[in-house]
Amino acid sequence: MPQIVQKASWLLVISLVFSIQALANQADNxxxxxxxxxxxxxxxxxxxxIEDGNLSAFLLRSLQEANYIALDAGTVVNGINQGIQYGAFDNLPLVTDDKWGLAGTILRHHIKGYLLSHxxxxxxxxxxxxxxxxxxxNIYALASVNTMIGDTYFNGKAWANFSDRGIAPRLNQYHMVDLPLGQNITLDKTELSVSAFSLSHPVESSAFVIEHGNDLFLYFGDTGPDSVEKQGKLDKIWTALAMQLKYKTLRGIIIETSFENERxxxxxxxxxxxxxxMQELHNFATKLGGQAPLKDLKVVISHIKYTMAxxxxxxAIIKQQLNAANDLGVQIIIPQQGQRLLF
Ligand SMILES: [Zn+2]
Ligand SMILES: [Zn+2]
Known part of the structure; x- marks a missing residue:
């Protein structure tokens, strides 16, 4: 082999070793x-x-602050008490308030607002x-959702009007904030922001994309599948999210699976x-492209219908059916009331 060719091939080998090392570092990072x-x-x-003490509700916070936003509020005080029992708040830097016990302190000081899907x-x-x-x-919701909450509950009949809208006397405890569709809005007294999307349900429901820096968390209220509802609302969310994920990271999803496949x-x-x-997640994966784009994504399953029958x-059946259909390699999580999860 002529010396010049030999030298060139050595250089090639050395540069290959370096680029493999660089790739490995990048993957590590x-x-x-x-x-x-x-x-x-x-x-x-x-x-x-249908169990009154355990209805759809989650608290989400950035680990850099002690302020939660509630994602729906089907069960609040009983959920906080369950969380205390399971140690879910052991890592929370608590505000001191001698007037209130632990549950009251969490409710009054650490939950900074409610994001209500419907x-x-x-x-x-x-x-x-x-x-x-x-x-x-603040209560944050789509305009139609806030109106329905006002008409149905904060009407001085079903319940006193704790809001700052509608029928007098208004107690002004909750400031109702209408979320514009798809626009990023800062959540007061937190480092989080939210974009709301409409979902198909017997009444208008919504999904929330919550952001902290370049990290995203996606919450879905009740929703039917696009193939049944024929409104393409989930498709819109998957498309918007796929665009964002070119430069942001999706940390996790909460989405409902109410019924078994046989329904x-x-x-x-x-x-x-x-x-x-799974059909919906496949649509999302297709928009993301690449190989196994949703692999290991944490998908928390909410709203499984409890039955006394x-x-x-x-x-157990929904868990088994989800695992059987999970060819995307997502991490299915069936959550337990009071549990603390990290994303
Ligand atoms: Zn529901
Ligand atoms: Zn519903």
């Missing part, structure tokens, strides 16, 4: 960035009815019944089954 958690989630309520009772019940001892804060379409009433959830265990 990326996986570190993904494993270091940035969000904390506390499960206040994990089910979609007006169905199983998503707002906990907030309503806790309102006499709650502190002043006929005409009895879904705007809800998902395991197969429909004997001989049926919807949680």
């Amino acid at each position: 990326q996986s570190n960035a993904i494993t270091e958690p940035v969000f904390e989630l506390v499960v206040l309520g994990d089910s979609g009815g 007006a169905h009772l199983d998503h707002v019940n906990g907030m309503l019944v806790a309102s006499p001892e709650d502190s002043t804060k 006929p379409d005409h009895l879904l009433f705007g809800h998902l089954t395991p197969n429909y959830l 004997t001989g049926s265990d919807p949680r």
